[in-house]
Amino acid sequence: MGANYPSLPACCVALMPSSEALGTEHCQRQDTGPPVRSPQVIEAEQRSSKRWELTPEGQEIVQEGSHEARVFDSIPAEGLPQSELMKLPSGKVGFSKAMSNKWVRLDKNADGGPRIFRAVESVRDSVREKLQLVQQGEAESLEEKDRNELKKRKLLMEVVIKTYWIRKGSAFSTTVTKQETDLTPEMIASGSWRDLKFKAYNFAALGIMPESGHLHPLLKVRTQFRQIFLEMGFTEMPTNNFIESSFWNFDALFQPQQHPARDQHDTFFLQDPAEATDFPMDYLKRVKKIHSQGGYGSQGYKYDWKLAEARKNILRTHTTAVSARMLYRLAQQKFAPAKYFSIDRVFRNETLDATHLAEFHQIEGVVADYGLTLGDLMGTLREFFTKLGISQLRFKPAYNPYTEPSMEVFSYHQGLQKWVEVGNSGVFRPEMLLPMGLPEGVSVIAWGLSLERPTMIKYGINNIRELVGHKVNLQMVYDGPLCRLDA
Amino acid sequence: CTALINSAVLRNITFSKDRYDSFIDLQEKLHQNICRKRALVAIGTHDLDTISGPFTYTARPPSEIRFKPLNQSKEYTASEILDLYRTDSQLKHYLHIIENKPLYPVIYDSNGVVLSMPPIINGDHTKISINTRNVFVECTATDITKAKIVLDILVTMFSEYCEKQFIVEAAEVTYLNGKTCIYPELAYRKEKVKPDLINKKIGISETPSSLAKLLTRMCLKSHVTGNGNNIEIEIPPTRADIIHACDIIEDAAIAYGYNNIQMTIPKTYTIANQFPLNKLTELLRQDLAAAGFTEALTFALCSQEDIADKLGVDICSTKAVHIANPKTAEFQVARTSLLPGLLKTIAANKKMPLPLKLFEISDIVVKDSTKDVGARNQRNLCAIYYNKNPGFEFIHGLLDRVMQLLSVPPSKESGYLIKAAEDSAFFPGRCAEILAKGQSIGKLGVLHPDVITKFELTMPCSALEIKIEPFL
Numbered sequence: 001m002g003a004n005y006p007s008l009p010a011c012c013v014a015l016m017p018s019s020e021a022l023g024t025e026h027c028q029r030q031d032t033g034p035p036v037r038s039p040q041v042i043e044a045e046q047r048s049s050k051r052w053e054l055t056p057e058g059q060e061i062v063q064e065g066s067h068e069a070r071v072f073d074s075i076p077a078e079g080l081p082q083s084e085l086m087k088l089p090s091g092k093v094g095f096s097k098a099m100s101n102k103w104v105r106l107d108k109n110a111d112g113g114p115r116i117f118r119a120v121e122s123v124r125d126s127v128r129e130k131l132q133l134v135q136q137g138e139a140e141s142l143e144e145k146d147r148n149e150l151k152k153r154k155l156l157m158e159v160v161i162k163t164y165w166i167r168k169g170s171a172f173s174t175t176v177t178k179q180e181t182d183l184t185p186e187m188i189a190s191g192s193w194r195d196l197k198f199k200a201y202n203f204a205a206l207g208i209m210p211e212s213g214h215l216h217p218l219l220k221v222r223t224q225f226r227q228i229f230l231e232m233g234f235t236e237m238p239t240n241n242f243i244e245s246s247f248w249n250f251d252a253l254f255q256p257q258q259h260p261a262r263d264q265h266d267t268f269f270l271q272d273p274a275e276a277t278d279f280p281m282d283y284l285k286r287v288k289k290i291h292s293q294g295g296y297g298s299q300g301y302k303y304d305w306k307l308a309e310a311r312k313n314i315l316r317t318h319t320t321a322v323s324a325r326m327l328y329r330l331a332q333q334k335f336a337p338a339k340y341f342s343i344d345r346v347f348r349n350e351t352l353d354a355t356h357l358a359e360f361h362q363i364e365g366v367v368a369d370y371g372l373t374l375g376d377l378m379g380t381l382r383e384f385f386t387k388l389g390i391s392q393l394r395f396k397p398a399y400n401p402y403t404e405p406s407m408e409v410f411s412y413h414q415g416l417q418k419w420v421e422v423g424n425s426g427v428f429r430p431e432m433l434l435p436m437g438l439p440e441g442v443s444v445i446a447w448g449l450s451l452e453r454p455t456m457i458k459y460g461i462n463n464i465r466e467l468v469g470h471k472v473n474l475q476m477v478y479d480g481p482l483c484r485l486d487a
Numbered sequence: 488c489t490a491l492i493n494s495a496v497l498r499n500i501t502f503s504k505d506r507y508d509s510f511i512d513l514q515e516k517l518h519q520n521i522c523r524k525r526a527l528v529a530i531g532t533h534d535l536d537t538i539s540g541p542f543t544y545t546a547r548p549p550s551e552i553r554f555k556p557l558n559q560s561k562e563y564t565a566s567e568i569l570d571l572y573r574t575d576s577q578l579k580h581y582l583h584i585i586e587n588k589p590l591y592p593v594i595y596d597s598n599g600v601v602l603s604m605p606p607i608i609n610g611d612h613t614k615i616s617i618n619t620r621n622v623f624v625e626c627t628a629t630d631i632t633k634a635k636i637v638l639d640i641l642v643t644m645f646s647e648y649c650e651k652q653f654i655v656e657a658a659e660v661t662y663l664n665g666k667t668c669i670y671p672e673l674a675y676r677k678e679k680v681k682p683d684l685i686n687k688k689i690g691i692s693e694t695p696s697s698l699a700k701l702l703t704r705m706c707l708k709s710h711v712t713g714n715g716n717n718i719e720i721e722i723p724p725t726r727a728d729i730i731h732a733c734d735i736i737e738d739a740a741i742a743y744g745y746n747n748i749q750m751t752i753p754k755t756y757t758i759a760n761q762f763p764l765n766k767l768t769e770l771l772r773q774d775l776a777a778a779g780f781t782e783a784l785t786f787a788l789c790s791q792e793d794i795a796d797k798l799g800v801d802i803c804s805t806k807a808v809h810i811a812n813p814k815t816a817e818f819q820v821a822r823t824s825l826l827p828g829l830l831k832t833i834a835a836n837k838k839m840p841l842p843l844k845l846f847e848i849s850d851i852v853v854k855d856s857t858k859d860v861g862a863r864n865q866r867n868l869c870a871i872y873y874n875k876n877p878g879f880e881f882i883h884g885l886l887d888r889v890m891q892l893l894s895v896p897p898s899k900e901s902g903y904l905i906k907a908a909e910d911s912a913f914f915p916g917r918c919a920e921i922l923a924k925g926q927s928i929g930k931l932g933v934l935h936p937d938v939i940t941k942f943e944l945t946m947p948c949s950a951l952e953i954k955i956e957p958f959l
Contacts, residue, residue, distance in 0.1 A: 273861030375690025405737035470831035
């Protein structure tokens, strides 16, 4: 053991990484970890200590002298042009240091360009002296501010040394009985296990997780929502069409062509294919009329409805466009009550932040039947949210271009101690349903929410990019628990 | 072109600081919403005492219009005004409405004083202050319905502060064709709604007179008529949003209190059906995870490079759908393959232990002229294996497993087969095409090193991508 270590009581042994004893540089050796210990035979305690050592540059200075001293030495009596000095190996670093030490001076107006002269007769290379002290193991004799200064110049570094102090344990013995680790088929066959000692298991350690694949957390939540809708008798809508025409996304829903949501700022319009070509023309005529002139008991919006605007293709901004298609299809046959749902991707061209992306998933439920009331919508929502484990609901008036009445749905969040919005809902306007051909007594109630928000709340994720998209945190996917939604 | 205008006068009005601020604020809000950022309607309010009628709404070449704009110190021509406000954080957004027209709109009084150059800016001459007593309001528009609504709202809200409360002075507008109109219209409308209907739609059972009271509380003055089986409602000009009985019904429900309505469950009996493609997807997802692959969820929108250059093909051959005016390159096209998304997922998770085995079953988008919108979604299954060795046998094995799950045997006649193919995304000699159900359903192979580096990856990688709709 080196001279740095205090003398040890007889019962203890200090274990150093063995290379120290061999005289090799300990910082080159890899740390192999604590020595093997089985409980009771010996006890081990880890301690660490620090000491100062020279960096390679520091060692170079001990041998050759500091940069500033070398600069000083290389200046002859008549001085040296600055440009030449800078070419020397220690030139740049040494010059600025020598200047601040006032060892040299610069004459900017000398003949032949700026010239450097010695400012003093001789210098003392105190930096080199200090480093030599460290090399000899006397780093402690330097003042702390000197050590920090040299550390800043990267000439000195602090090194941590770990040691293990070992003492005899309660079951110390100098004889070693080999302990078996596990049963083998031979032991079972021969019965030899009866006479063997087996090593104790460390139950505090973790086992080996099975190699498995994993499902994505958002899609695990989607599976549960799908399940809830199916349990409530809702049929899944075909939503495999991200590209939609403005007609189905807006006009059929009685959203006027001048509505801000149809701005470039909120909606992704397509360059190619730019326009939809096929529409049920009779229906389209009725839609045009109700927007521009009214009808079916409505004043309408009284503006010039343009086909060109309706033909513009977009990335759908809501899956309600699909609900519109489904309700239209429903209206073309003898009416039968229907319950539809969908959970699929929608697109918004809005400002992005920690909780908003350009693409997200919308959950939508629709019920179409004779005589549905606002109370029916509220009751349906209560059953739906109860299955999510949300029981306390309150409703607040809201506005949607295509529903009237409209309601925002709130639930009480125990953790946040406040009411938070959990969804949006409403009764579709007659101006949307009647031109489709649905019978007059039929009401259609609907509601929607995003898939991302409840997922982020449930899994405690703050940044949506960690959940959706390629920047997903894969470790979170690996470690994610079951999605359990309990009534 | 803005050839429409209406106007009115608020006589002997008394402003306070609050009322004045509110007056300006309301104009701004109307401009942002119903006026569609001044493109449909532009409001101008002027101190009537500084001008004299009749006023003329006309259009002149920009060089001929000259006045001192609001809060400026000197006169400018119209073109100079546009330049002046090009950097103004508010007004710069409206310049485009008139900028490239040969003539600009302008309103003069009988002495040639400029009231305003709609929709950009009023003249300083007519500016309103807290001390203004008589206000002349004009709305220039391309949509007369909206202009009427805007004028009605503005004057009804502020006529309260006129000496003769709630009285608005009319103005007559004479069009070039000689037709005249008196504004503001301040039209009151009467609607009749059956109490039964209101009760049925909401799910309550209030008496007709109780419903009439609720509506009156919402400022829709109502009373019971007929044999007590009808309610007559007066719709004031402040309620341009009441366009159908359902709007009245909502107001009744709000007055009743949503949270007072009894929650009921509809008696609608239906049997649920799953969408077959989603049903199949859900089944496959489970077994792909059981096979040791981890599910990713990547973006449907990406850059052109992601689906073309980085895979060694030209963008035109991808039949991709292109977005107009994307804000960034990340929204240029809709993906035509799930592969780029999975590769980017690996690139963002380089610190994870190898091998990385990812999959995704989701939609890509391709142009399709047989569809009404010209494009359709296609459900693809994509898997990648990323490790120190390409692991082609694992990806191949995964394909075999998927086919096994789909009950498709490895046979040329009735099942699937693999044959060598070329594809710029794959390493030559290590790419194959998969044939099943009488068509090519996709490819698998070792990815080309160019693809690996272009996606900022360093290890070999094998991939598989097939369409699953043929297996429905």
